[in-house]
Amino acid sequence: MSAGPDVTGSLGSADVDPERSPGEHGVGGPAGEAHVEELRAETADAVHRHVVVAVDGPAGSGKSSVSRASAASLGFDYQDTGAAYRAFALHTLDGGVDLEDAEAIIAALPTFHYAIGIDPARASSVTVGGRDVTDEIRTPRVTTAVSHVAKVPEVRRFMVDLFRRIIASTDKPGIVTEGRDITTVVAPDAQVRILLTASEAARMARRSAEVTGQSAEETARQLSTRDRLDSKVVDFMTAAPGVSTVDSTQLDFDQTVQAVVELVRASTPIS
Template identity: 35%
Template structure:
């Protein structure tokens, strides 16, 4: 029996995390936030002052790091026994994560770790290549996006609510740069799977997005 998987791919700030967690909770399924895996690796590499241009060193770091995920009200992530959840949303972390995620050596190391999340009764997988690379056989796939200015506003609001100093123009520029880097990289570029449902959330509420995704998941 194949374990069902719902993949939700898309760029940063499109609402993937909020939607994926809500859908996983409604379905009673497991949840994978692949972005947090890459952001955790970025934090580990930065803390060790590794050269982010050294793909081999970063891949070795990926092999050695120990991650634990616990989905309470929000996702709690521990790296080598230390809670790093509050550091995950940082713009420096996101920029570094986007850089190291472009290395084939790194993606190869982390691929199996992501596949191991596929357990009964099912999995909601949130990321950028869940439907195109990690879970190609997933019966339900969503590509969730929104305009860069709208995603910039959402990220700005999120950071301010967490008490993190932020600049809206800089955030929007970094999102545009990250989009270009992620969509143009040779390994696992950010593109919709051919069989994915394309959903633009720019003018939708989170509840409206969740409702559409739930309809897709249960049909």
């Protein structure tokens, strides 16, 4: 894995640690305002050197699993941006941070040391401060806290810089990066930008199949709550200009992956 230059973002220093496992990228704590334009220029250059595929969509649309499978099919890296927000939410919870206090949330950024695997053929292990939190960030406790930290502008700027740094540092022919703001804020210049969506009924059915021991009513309530909270931060239901919509309501998983892969191949010079 090529390390690439160390670049400091608006709130953090995102670096690739040569001691980490291949395909794993990380970020240290905030380090000031220096090199913001350098980071953005490097990300823009990555769009010319690699194929960047940006995927957004509502909860339950399947964007994580579809993006990972599409990246594997294309021979690309895969970045799950939601994992970073979840990891930071866990970091604040473990630190006893008041999630209603934006200043306290911001104050937790300097001690947030994050790394994630981006090889789609391997499990995306997530560590915070060297501790494996891959499973813990998917617990209901963390899910409830994510929207609280994600709505803080300083946290979002920190994350945007981190995501751009990871995009810029891939050594594969391309990278599929998915999550909120990806098509409009994080990678607005990506060669392929996709809004992956599905009807509310389809999303609820898929989420119910993923979660055991939970009633359909509870699943519907959680999806509705997640949509409501997320919509306060970003519009993820309407495709921005230049963004292609893939509606998977009538498609199974393999068909959805095929639709994404075909869209990428039709939009880029890859074979």
